[in-house]
Amino acid sequence: MNLDLLAPEISLAATAVAVILLDLFAQRKGLLAIVSVIGLAVSAGFTIAMYGDPSRTIFNNTLAVDNFALFFKLLFLGIAALVILSSVDYVSKFTRFRGEYHALLVLSALGMMLMATATELITIYVSLELASISLYVLAGFLKDPKSSESSMKYLLLGATASAVLLYGMALVFGTTGTTQLGEIAQQVQTLGVQGVIDNPALILGIVLLIAGFGFKIAAVPFQMWVPDVYEGAPTPITAYLSVGSKAAGFAVILRIFSTAFGLPNWLSLDWGIVFAVLAAIGMTVGNVSALPQTNIKRMFGYSSIAQAGYLMVGLAAMGVASVGETIGQSTILFFLLSYAVANLGAFIAIIAITNKIDSDLIQDFSGMFKRSPLLALALTVCLVSLIGMPPAAGFMAKFYIFSGAVQNELLWLVIIAVLNSVISAFYYLRVVKVMWLGEPASAEKVPSSGALRVALTLTSLGVLALFIFADPIIKAAESAAKMFGS
Amino acid sequence: MDSGWLLAIILLPVAGTILIAFIPGLSERLIRYIAALFTLVSLILAVIVFAGFDQSIGGIQYELKASWIQAINANFHLGVDGLSLPLVLLTAFLGFIVVLISWKIHERVREYFAWLLLLEASILGVFCSLDLLLFFIFWEIEVIPMYFLISIWGTGRREYSSIKYVLYTLFGSAFMLAGILSLYFTTEPHSLSMVDIANRSGVIVQSIMPAAVIFWLLIIGFAVKLPVFPLHTWLPDAHTDAPTAGSVMLAGALIKMGGYGMIRICVSILPNVAQDFAPLLLALAVISVLYGAAVTLRQTDLKRMIAYSSVSHMGFVLLGVFALGEVSLTGAGLQMVSHGLLTGLLFAMAGLTMHNVEERDLRKLGGLARQMPVIAIVFSIAGLGSLGLPLTSGFAAEFITFTGAFSSTIVEGVEAYTLLAAVGVVLAAGYILWMLQRTFYGPVLEQYNGVKDADKLEKVYMFAFVVLILLVGICPFILTDVIQLGVSPIASLIGG
Numbered sequence: 013m014n015l016d017l018l019a020p021e022i023s024l025a026a027t028a029v030a031v032i033l034l035d036l037f038a039q040r041k042g043l044l045a046i047v048s049v050i051g052l053a054v055s056a057g058f059t060i061a062m063y064g065d066p067s068r069t070i071f072n073n074t075l076a077v078d079n080f081a082l083f084f085k086l087l088f089l090g091i092a093a094l095v096i097l098s099s100v101d102y103v104s105k106f107t108r109f110r111g112e113y114h115a116l117l118v119l120s121a122l123g124m125m126l127m128a129t130a131t132e133l134i135t136i137y138v139s140l141e142l143a144s145i146s147l148y149v150l151a152g153f154l155k156d157p158k159s160s161e162s163s164m165k166y167l168l169l170g171a172t173a174s175a176v177l178l179y180g181m182a183l184v185f186g187t188t189g190t191t192q193l194g195e196i197a198q199q200v201q202t203l204g205v206q207g208v209i210d211n212p213a214l215i216l217g218i219v220l221l222i223a224g225f226g227f228k229i230a231a232v233p234f235q236m237w238v239p240d241v242y243e244g245a246p247t248p249i250t251a252y253l254s255v256g257s258k259a260a261g262f263a264v265i266l267r268i269f270s271t272a273f274g275l276p277n278w279l280s281l282d283w284g285i286v287f288a289v290l291a292a293i294g295m296t297v298g299n300v301s302a303l304p305q306t307n308i309k310r311m312f313g314y315s316s317i318a319q320a321g322y323l324m325v326g327l328a329a330m331g332v333a334s335v336g337e338t339i340g341q342s343t344i345l346f347f348l349l350s351y352a353v354a355n356l357g358a359f360i361a362i363i364a365i366t367n368k369i370d371s372d373l374i375q376d377f378s379g380m381f382k383r384s385p386l387l388a389l390a391l392t393v394c395l396v397s398l399i400g401m402p403p404a405a406g407f408m409a410k411f412y413i414f415s416g417a418v419q420n421e422l423l424w425l426v427i428i429a430v431l432n433s434v435i436s437a438f439y440y441l442r443v444v445k446v447m448w449l450g451e452p453a454s455a456e457k458v459p460s461s462g463a464l465r466v467a468l469t470l471t472s473l474g475v476l477a478l479f480i481f482a483d484p485i486i487k488a489a490e491s492a493a494k495m496f497g498s
Numbered sequence: 499m500d501s502g503w504l505l506a507i508i509l510l511p512v513a514g515t516i517l518i519a520f521i522p523g524l525s526e527r528l529i530r531y532i533a534a535l536f537t538l539v540s541l542i543l544a545v546i547v548f549a550g551f552d553q554s555i556g557g558i559q560y561e562l563k564a565s566w567i568q569a570i571n572a573n574f575h576l577g578v579d580g581l582s583l584p585l586v587l588l589t590a591f592l593g594f595i596v597v598l599i600s601w602k603i604h605e606r607v608r609e610y611f612a613w614l615l616l617l618e619a620s621i622l623g624v625f626c627s628l629d630l631l632l633f634f635i636f637w638e639i640e641v642i643p644m645y646f647l648i649s650i651w652g653t654g655r656r657e658y659s660s661i662k663y664v665l666y667t668l669f670g671s672a673f674m675l676a677g678i679l680s681l682y683f684t685t686e687p688h689s690l691s692m693v694d695i696a697n698r699s700g701v702i703v704q705s706i707m708p709a710a711v712i713f714w715l716l717i718i719g720f721a722v723k724l725p726v727f728p729l730h731t732w733l734p735d736a737h738t739d740a741p742t743a744g745s746v747m748l749a750g751a752l753i754k755m756g757g758y759g760m761i762r763i764c765v766s767i768l769p770n771v772a773q774d775f776a777p778l779l780l781a782l783a784v785i786s787v788l789y790g791a792a793v794t795l796r797q798t799d800l801k802r803m804i805a806y807s808s809v810s811h812m813g814f815v816l817l818g819v820f821a822l823g824e825v826s827l828t829g830a831g832l833q834m835v836s837h838g839l840l841t842g843l844l845f846a847m848a849g850l851t852m853h854n855v856e857e858r859d860l861r862k863l864g865g866l867a868r869q870m871p872v873i874a875i876v877f878s879i880a881g882l883g884s885l886g887l888p889l890t891s892g893f894a895a896e897f898i899t900f901t902g903a904f905s906s907t908i909v910e911g912v913e914a915y916t917l918l919a920a921v922g923v924v925l926a927a928g929y930i931l932w933m934l935q936r937t938f939y940g941p942v943l944e945q946y947n948g949v950k951d952a953d954k955l956e957k958v959y960m961f962a963f964v965v966l967i968l969l970v971g972i973c974p975f976i977l978t979d980v981i982q983l984g985v986s987p988i989a990s991l992i993g994g
Contacts, residue, residue: 401639401641402635402639411631411675411679412570414679415679415683418676418679418683419683423679426676426679430676431669433672434665434668434669437664438665441661445649445657448649448650449649482567483566483567483568486569490569
């Protein structure tokens with residue numbers, strides 16, 4: 013048993029426990045955030061130490077430690093750390109449960125890391141529940157009616173999605189007789205094209221898996237929960253949901269569909285087309301619904317549905333690609349990273365602003381440039397990245413993911429996607445317009461804590477750095493995706 | 499040949515932007531001087547590069563190539579040839595002049611000059627890029643500064659015009675991006691280098707897309723920018739509502755990116771497709787010329803009138819490009835530079851008139867030649883150049899374009915298109931003379947007694963404009979010799 017391979021996860025679990033214990037004794041609650049971030053950093057240290065080693069599996073092939081998992085682990089750790097930094101101001105308003113807040117955040121990060129590591133259906137399901145249940149609680153943390161409604165909706169719909177997922181897993185298990193992804197792949201290949209066609213239960217199982225994970229990544233038509241949950245949840249948790257939960261969903265989809273259902277080609281072609289259609293509908297629905305929004309958190313809810321659509325362009329390319337081709341996977345990895353940095357940056361700026369003005373309405377951001385130029389500039393950079401314009405990470409991500417699609421003859425999908433980017437420019441730029449052109453409601457500066465400023469600096473510079481120094485990151489994404497090519 | 503020159507020309511305005519934006523506590527005066535200094539040095543470097551361009555060799559010079567993203571084979575690849583060099587010079591010139599034009603801006607000065615310099619840098623980048631990804635990035639970056647310039651410092655319906663400008667541009671570039679990606683995958687090994695793709699134009703692998711589809715995806719992006727009827731409707735709004743410097747940059751340098759892109763990418767990479775579709779594009783050119791001119795005749799707003807005249811004049815560029823002859827392409831290149839100077843000056847003068855008189859409605863203006871003689875004279879020179887008076891750059895450019903197009907043997911029936919387009923010159927005489935007459939001549943109006951004429955600084959840039967317009971008009975070979983070096987390899991692809 014190579015327990016040392018689990019060092020990142022074990023250290024994270026220890027951190028969660030330590031935070032809860034510390035909460036009992038510590039007088040200065042600020043310590044909780046510091047301990048959590050240190051725990052995340054230690055875990056990241058273990059992860060980086062393992063990076064580049066050959067792939068290994070542990071616990072009877074239920075967990076895999078490979079570059080793909082490590083890439084995602086670092087992503088989740090970074091996301092969690094930024095969310096904790098950006099919560100510092102927010103959490104100081106709480107009178108109770110500050111220890112639980114941090115512990116739950118760390119635990120959900122742990123769940124997401126295990127999701128990226130798991131190579132067996134039941135383990136995947138358990139990790140997913142660990143991440144989800146923590147998030148259900150976090151969404152309701154404010155305990156006001158809106159937050160409670162948000163949490164309740166998320167819990168009910170999330171539980172339904174989990175049930176659908178479990179049903180799909182059961183069907184796959186029923187037809188293949190195993191829950192190991194690698195063994196499922198062998199079974200499916202033995203069945204061959206005719207065997208798969210003769211096995212409607214397997215196909216139904218795959219469809220249910222798409223539905224279950226579609227909920228996690230906010231893919232149409234499983235996106236109904238998004239705007240309400242995003243609006244009601246505490247803003248740092250909204251940020252966390254929009255990037256962490258989505259990335260974890262994609263991690264699992266990538267692993268399952270690349271490993272278990274990658275062959276025969278006929279099968280991957282089929283689910284590739286399903287993802288292509290979902291992508292086209294998702295982007296369009298998300299972008300068009302975002303247009304009339306007046307609440308910025310709702311707007312970001314719809315925009316995250318659209319972003320999931322762009323990401324699924326990569327899934328479509330992955331399905332359509334020929335055997336051994338991993339451009340779909342690597343473009344998704346890079347896109348997820350760029351999206352996470354830009355979306356988190358935008359949310360951190362929004363948290364700083366809404367802390368002061370106490371409103372989520374876009375019109376109340378009026379004149380923010382005059383009140384706090386750097387904050388407005390950072391938010392603008394992140395929004396430009398989300399539109400997918402240079403000089404920001406989002407542009408490279410879109411260029412890269414669309415290039416993968418064009419290579420696999422999905423030009424029609426790319427044209428829909430680029431036109432959708434034009435639609436998205438309209439609502440993202442509306443926020444920019446209000447901030448730069450509007451008159452400020454008061455001349456008061458918008459204060460922000462040191463932690464928030466650090467997080468904002470990291471993300472907005474990260475957005476630019478991912479554009480200029482895209483080369484090493486794309487290479488890392490390629491090497492992480494390469495393991496699916498063999 | 500030193501390779502850092504172009505990089506310096508592009509990076510100087512960027513450095514200016516960064517200094518202006520992030521050094522706290524700069525006075526307005528100092529900001530203006532910084533902006534002027536950085537753009538002036540950039541202009542001087544551009545002149546040196548122009549002078550140092552070896553005309554006996556031609557081809558691409560001042561090349562700079564560094565690997566950027568290996569996964570998609572993208573390089574940071576700069577260089578100029580005879581086609582792009584005059585446009586780089588034009589942009590650097592206008593970039594400096596608009597700083598002088600903006601000397602009287604007092605609202606949010608710091609941001610204003612930061613955006614203005616970034617705008618110049620991105621346009622320069624477009625003309626210098628030899629890599630499709632880099633080209634597209636500069637093409638897109640330009641949108642953001644222009645958006646802010648129009649929406650914050652503009653007039654009239656500025657918010658509407660600015661977002662319309664952004665959406666039109668992004669709409670066009672969305673197709674262009676799809677086109678670039680398709681182009682990328684038609685080459686083996688995949689390449690984003692314009693030079694490599696063009697060199698291999700004969701053996702493009704027929705894989706994903708028919709070349710015609712790629713051609714149209716690309717040309718939509720360029721046609722929005724040029725602009726070509728029916729994708730031109732953003733132009734009058736944006737030009738009219740932009741601040742003076744914005745209009746000068748838009749009309750002077752920015753829309754030239756469209757014509758440049760058509761020659762550099764559409765024609766030189768897909769020459770055969772260009773030849774197939776030339777009649778259709780020539781027809782659009784004629785429509786742009788005539789429709790643009792007809793609409794111009796009906797305008798009553800000073801700036802809107804000049805804006806619409808651009809639609810008509812850029813139609814000549816389209817005519818020259820898709821007549822596909824060596825002479826007509828040279829004419830198109832010269833027309834772009836000439837239009838940049840003339841319309842730049844027209845907008846500068848219109849801005850000055852509006853600023854001093856505080857009136858832009860042609861029906862209410864009149865007799866200003868008495869009250870502001872210097873502006874009246876320079877405005878008239880620019881107007882006469884624009885209608886193609888001999889000895890001005892307008893004459894040289896239009897003459898070469900029309901003779902080149904008429905004598906081109908590549909496209910059948912090009913003579914008819916040329917003759918129809920030439921009617922646009924007559925219409926231009928009509929609207930420009932009417933505009934000058936309404937504004938400056940006729941009875942002197944008392945309410946305008948005491949309006950200011952041009953001050954010293956304004957006389958300086960007027961003088962610079964007029965000198966260049968006459969220089970290009972009298973000695974067009976300064977530019978045409980260079981442009982010809984750039985377009986003759988392209989024309990030879992088609993056999994013209």
